[in-house]
Amino acid sequence: MAVDSRRWAVITGASAGLGADFARQLAASGWHLVLVARRLDRLQALADEIRNAHRDVDIEVIALDLSQADAPAMLLERATARNRQIQALINNAGFGTYGPFEELPWDRQQEMLMLNVVRLTELCWLFARHMREHGQVAHILNVGSMAAFQPTPFFAAYGATKAYVRNFTESLAWELRDTAIRVSCLSPGATRTEFSDVAGIAIPALSDRTQMESPDVVRRGIAGMLAGKPQIVPGFINHLNAFISRLLPRRILAWGAVIAMGGRETMRDRAGDK
Ligand SMILES: NC(=O)c1ccc[n+]([C@@H]2O[C@H](COP(=O)([O-])OP(=O)(O)OC[C@H]3O[C@@H](n4cnc5c(N)ncnc54)[C@H](OP(=O)(O)O)[C@@H]3O)[C@@H](O)[C@H]2O)c1
Numbered sequence: 001m002a003v004d005s006r007r008w009a010v011i012t013g014a015s016a017g018l019g020a021d022f023a024r025q026l027a028a029s030g031w032h033l034v035l036v037a038r039r040l041d042r043l044q045a046l047a048d049e050i051r052n053a054h055r056d057v058d059i060e061v062i063a064l065d066l067s068q069a070d071a072p073a074m075l076l077e078r079a080t081a082r083n084r085q086i087q088a089l090i091n092n093a094g095f096g097t098y099g100p101f102e103e104l105p106w107d108r109q110q111e112m113l114m115l116n117v118v119r120l121t122e123l124c125w126l127f128a129r130h131m132r133e134h135g136q137v138a139h140i141l142n143v144g145s146m147a148a149f150q151p152t153p154f155f156a157a158y159g160a161t162k163a164y165v166r167n168f169t170e171s172l173a174w175e176l177r178d179t180a181i182r183v184s185c186l187s188p189g190a191t192r193t194e195f196s197d198v199a200g201i202a203i204p205a206l207s208d209r210t211q212m213e214s215p216d217v218v219r220r221g222i223a224g225m226l227a228g229k230p231q232i233v234p235g236f237i238n239h240l241n242a243f244i245s246r247l248l249p250r251r252i253l254a255w256g257a258v259i260a261m262g263g264r265e266t267m268r269d270r271a272g273d274k
Contacts, residue, residue, distance in 0.1 A: 004084045005136065006058075010034040010075070010127070012066060013093030015042035017193030018143065021218040022090050023050060029222075032058040034079045034086070037093065038065050066093050067115045072122040076130065085134040088225070089127040091120045092143040096158035096199035100266065109157050116161035124172060128181060137180045141225045142169045146189040146238050149245040150253035154263045158199070162187075166231075173230035182228035186221040188212065189238040190260075204262045210237050 009026050013019035015037035023033055027050045035043050040063040047059040062078050064071050079086055094116045097104045124140055131138040145162035152159030169185035176183055190196075190211040196203050203211070217234045224232030233242050245253055258267070 001083050003134075004082055005134075006032055006084075007087045008032045008034060008079075008084050009088035009090060010036065010079050010086055011090040011092060012036045012075075012123070014046065015039045017195060018188065018191065018214050018218055018221075019090070019092045020046050021214045022092060022222070024053075025215070025218055025222055026088070027054050027057045027059075030057070031088070034060045034062060034084075036062045036064050036066070036075060038063060066119045067111045072119055072126055075123065076126045080130060085136060086127060086130060086138070087136055088139040088141070089123060090141045090143070091123055092141075094120075094143060094161075096147075096155060096195065096201075098155055098158070098199040098201045098261070100154060101156045112158065113161060116158070117164050120165065121168065124168075124183075128172075128176065131181050132179060135180060137182070139225050139228075140169075140172070140181065140183045141221060142183075142185050143221075144169065144185045144187045146187050146233075146241055147257075148187060149242055150257055151250055152257045152261075153254055154258065154266050155199075155261060159257075170230055182225070184221075184225045184229055184232055186217075186224065186232045186234065187238065187242075188217045188221075188234055189241065191217050202262055202265075204260070207260050207262075212238075 009031045011019050011022050011033060014023050014035035023035055023046060027033060035047060037043055043061040047061050050057060050059060062075065064075060095112060097109050097112055120142060142165050144165040147155060147159040148162040148166040166185050169183055173183035190203065190207055191214055192211050193214050212235050220234040221232055233239050
């Protein structure tokens with residue numbers, strides 16, 4: 001079978017939020033798509049919407065729970081079927097667990113660690129090897145978070161997963177700098193998606209007003225990815241936070257994170273329990 005060297009992008013977590021907007025925007029600039037998440041109905045509805053808007057875009061939909069051990073290898077196999085050469089991997093699937101660390105169910109935290117860290121790393125490993133083999137210019141975009149820039153009490157393990165994503169991605173970008181693979185980390189701050197509902201965060205009014213819209217974050221993410229930027233921080237407020245995080249003591253940054261995410265309520269609840 002002939003090689004399919006058209007531009008194909010694999011997008012994980014494409015059934016909602018940032019992932020769905022990555023799909024819409026990449027399709028609008030002519031990319032063909034492999035869409036991955038657990039909710040098949042949502043992926044199919046998105047694929048129909050995109051096909052209606054862009055008749056020449058090919059889309060493969062794959063329902064997969066990426067927290068499972070065999071998922072990355074299955075994804076590589078299905079994404080590269082029919083001799084497709086994947087030119088972009090958007091490692092976007094992820095979620096957070098919010099609350100006092102020892103009170104959050106361990107199973108849920110373990111699932112998060114697996115998805116946000118282990119599977120993301122394995123997907124980079126598998127797809128970087130595939131990309132080196134086909135040799136065309138290719139991109140890996142890992143979705144981190146502004147939570148990587150400071151301690152995040154009550155979001156402790158989630159923030160740590162994103163600190164891992166940020167450091168790992170920066171190192172990988174350096175390692176691969178002389179190859180045709182460009183590696184980037186997108187670090188969104190609070191963005192209006194299903195993320196806070198899934199994490200169980202009630203965002204305080206001030207932080208709610210400064211939330212970015214998902215299409216805006218994605219536009220900046222794609223531009224940075226195509227420009228080969230190792231670190232992409234979208235929007236003025238996030239740039240300011242990244243700058244401030246280099247100046248202030250870590251204890252103060254931890255307080256700032258608690259206030260921004262409404263953690264004072266959690267502290268009051270805990271004090272009431274004593
Ligand atoms: N929104 C924010 O404020 C914010 C800020 C910083 C960073 N981020 C990061 O941005 C990324 C995208 O989040 P979002 O804001 O778009 O949240 P979202 O609207 O909740 O979307 C999350 C996506 O991840 C998928 N997903 C979750 N668990 C999965 C699993 N086990 N296997 C496969 N797919 C799974 C979900 O699909 P299914 O449920 O259908 O599987 C969904 O498509 C995440 O990595 C998040 O940490 C978000």
